[in-house]
Amino acid sequence: MSIFDLVRAEYTLAYAEIMRRKSELVLILLYPYLFTGFVLLLGYSAGSLEIFETRIGVNPAIFMATASFTVMSLMIGIDDMLWRPLWDMWIGTLPYLIASPVNKFRLFVIMPLPRATLIVLLGFTSLLPLYTLQYGISGLNLVLLVTVLVVIGVFTMVPLGVLLAGLIHSIGESWRVLSIARPIIMVLLGAYYPRFYMPLVARLLSYTIPPSHIVESVQRVLLGLVDQWFLVLIAASIFLTVLYAPASRASLKFWEKKKVSEGVKIS
Amino acid sequence: MLKLARRVLAVLKAYVLSDLVRSRGLFYGLMGISLWILLFTLPVTLFADPGSDPGFLSAQVFTGIMVFLFYSAATWDWAAEIRWMINDGRLEYYIASGSGFLPHYLGIMPISFTWVSLSLGATYFLLSLVLTPPVLVIRDWILFFYGLVLLVVTLLGYALILGGTILSAGASGAIIEFLGFILPVATGGLTPLARLPRQLRIFALTTPFSYPAELLRHSLLGTPLVLNVGEIILYGGVYSLVFFMLSTLYFKYQLRKVLREGMRLTAR
Numbered sequence A: 001m002s003i004f005d006l007v008r009a010e011y012t013l014a015y016a017e018i019m020r021r022k023s024e025l026v027l028i029l030l031y032p033y034l035f036t037g038f039v040l041l042l043g044y045s046a047g048s049l050e051i052f053e054t055r056i057g058v059n060p061a062i063f064m065a066t067a068s069f070t071v072m073s074l075m076i077g078i079d080d081m082l083w084r085p086l087w088d089m090w091i092g093t094l095p096y097l098i099a100s101p102v103n104k105f106r107l108f109v110i111m112p113l114p115r116a117t118l119i120v121l122l123g124f125t126s127l128l129p130l131y132t133l134q135y136g137i138s139g140l141n142l143v144l145l146v147t148v149l150v151v152i153g154v155f156t157m158v159p160l161g162v163l164l165a166g167l168i169h170s171i172g173e174s175w176r177v178l179s180i181a182r183p184i185i186m187v188l189l190g191a192y193y194p195r196f197y198m199p200l201v202a203r204l205l206s207y208t209i210p211p212s213h214i215v216e217s218v219q220r221v222l223l224g225l226v227d228q229w230f231l232v233l234i235a236a237s238i239f240l241t242v243l244y245a246p247a248s249r250a251s252l253k254f255w256e257k258k259k260v261s262e263g264v265k266i267s
Numbered sequence B: 001m002l003k004l005a006r007r008v009l010a011v012l013k014a015y016v017l018s019d020l021v022r023s024r025g026l027f028y029g030l031m032g033i034s035l036w037i038l039l040f041t042l043p044v045t046l047f048a049d050p051g052s053d054p055g056f057l058s059a060q061v062f063t064g065i066m067v068f069l070f071y072s073a074a075t076w077d078w079a080a081e082i083r084w085m086i087n088d089g090r091l092e093y094y095i096a097s098g099s100g101f102l103p104h105y106l107g108i109m110p111i112s113f114t115w116v117s118l119s120l121g122a123t124y125f126l127l128s129l130v131l132t133p134p135v136l137v138i139r140d141w142i143l144f145f146y147g148l149v150l151l152v153v154t155l156l157g158y159a160l161i162l163g164g165t166i167l168s169a170g171a172s173g174a175i176i177e178f179l180g181f182i183l184p185v186a187t188g189g190l191t192p193l194a195r196l197p198r199q200l201r202i203f204a205l206t207t208p209f210s211y212p213a214e215l216l217r218h219s220l221l222g223t224p225l226v227l228n229v230g231e232i233i234l235y236g237g238v239y240s241l242v243f244f245m246l247s248t249l250y251f252k253y254q255l256r257k258v259l260r261e262g263m264r265l266t267a268r
Helices: A003-020 A022-046 A049-056 A060-091 A094-099 A104-110 A112-135 A138-168 A174-188 A200-207 A210-223 A228-262 B002-041 B043-047 B054-088 B091-097 B102-130 B141-169 B173-186 B198-206 B210-221 B229-261
Strands: none
Touching: A003 A022, A003 A104, A003 A112, A022 A049, A022 A060, A022 A112, A022 B002, A022 B043, A022 B054, A022 B173, A049 A060, A049 B043, A060 A094, A060 A112, A060 A138, A060 A174, A060 A210, A060 B043, A094 A228, A104 A112, A104 A138, A104 A228, A112 A138, A138 A174, A138 A210, A138 A228, A174 A200, A174 B002, A200 A210, A210 A228, B002 B043, B002 B054, B002 B102, B054 B091, B054 B102, B054 B141, B054 B173, B054 B210, B091 B229, B141 B173, B141 B210, B141 B229, B173 B198, B210 B229
16 A cells, blocks of 8 residues: 555545544634633632743743643644554454554554644634734734644654554553553643743653654744754754654554454454 | 432442442543643643742642532533443433432442542642642631532532433533533633633623532632622522522433433434
8 A cells, every 4th residue: 555545545534534523623623722711710710820921921821822732733643643553443443454464654654644734724723813812913924833833743743652552552451551641741741831840850751752842942932032942942853753763663563463463352 | 218229339339340440440540630630730830929828829729620620520420421321322221220310320429529539639649749738728617518519519400401411412522521621611610700800700600600619719718709608608509409400300301302202322
């Protein structure tokens, strides 16, 4: 199966599912607002928006909306990779996937592609209204820049996502482990709570997650700090992506071999 | 009565086993909820005045999360339970058995309250780690318990409406998820009404949810109220009871409709 065929198949699958569950699509578009409202109102009860702005240097609504969009996008991007082996098991298609000659690594790397197109839409629905209110017409440029950065972030997350999927699905009760791994990644990305505020251990762990550097570069954009560090962060993210690639391929191979040798459960 | 007690015990045993014991569900569940709480409470510390009392700040966040956890229990444990029952094909058996929903809900409620309590313990621990231990002083025990009872009655009413809608219309998971998030945000569950923008405060007061949350916050934190205590006790009590009674009627109506027209399939 050529790459083109795989991309077409993934697009058809992803968008057929999205169109079938329109309420889910609406929820995806609303989520950044819900998360933003949730954190802002919780923040209201603990202090004030002015203190946040003085401390961070960015309007809290803008900061939280951007954080929510970033976290949502990264999770949308990798969720298919993380959950697909389980969904396939639940609906009984995992044996076909394992038996098919398709290159599994290639398939998993292609999975985020259809969702990445959705992220562009999400960028416009979640950021554009707030950015244009805050920055005027130049907010549009900022939306484009942040969206492009986040899409890059999604792709830098792919090898780590595949690595986790391979490892987690090789053990039992993988859905329970995934339910813990996802929020850990969300916290360590440093989108809601910038990593320079994190304790040292958490900060070091955050440095090992490729898109966390993209998240910091987005925060620097919001602060107006587009300097050489901005490029260093993007380079660090790409470097880590390349570094994880062999391990992620090996992890997926390990999962595949395990399924072939042990057999596939159908629930 | 003995039959009811036996049914309740059977449901309780089954759910303890499936939710808490099997596959270390309690451990994984608590870990998961702790991380989600951490994700949203860490940024809250950035809103805090550096000169403010960290114990009080921690208690404010704790109270907000406490109210949110009760809402989550109502959405996911009580209302969405109808959806799981439809999806698993259990609902028809319940209806055909003639036992009604009471034993089922009496059986799962202790588990819901255990979850809320354990999650609150996890929240306390996390807040102690990232901020400081919340200073929880109940200033008025009677008001606190009254607020708690009102909250549970109101949330039962809400679960009955949502459950009834799921029963008759087969609401999708996305709608349930949306309601579970928006309701505590929009009805003053997270923030004292006095701090909310005026329009949102007025909207919150038109719903029965804001009164118990205000009473809980006032009795735990001494938060200033937008109405006086007597008014909140009276309006909140009457509103919650009326809401609960109307919700019960709505649920019964939807159940009768389902018996007449048959069960709807729920969307994923």
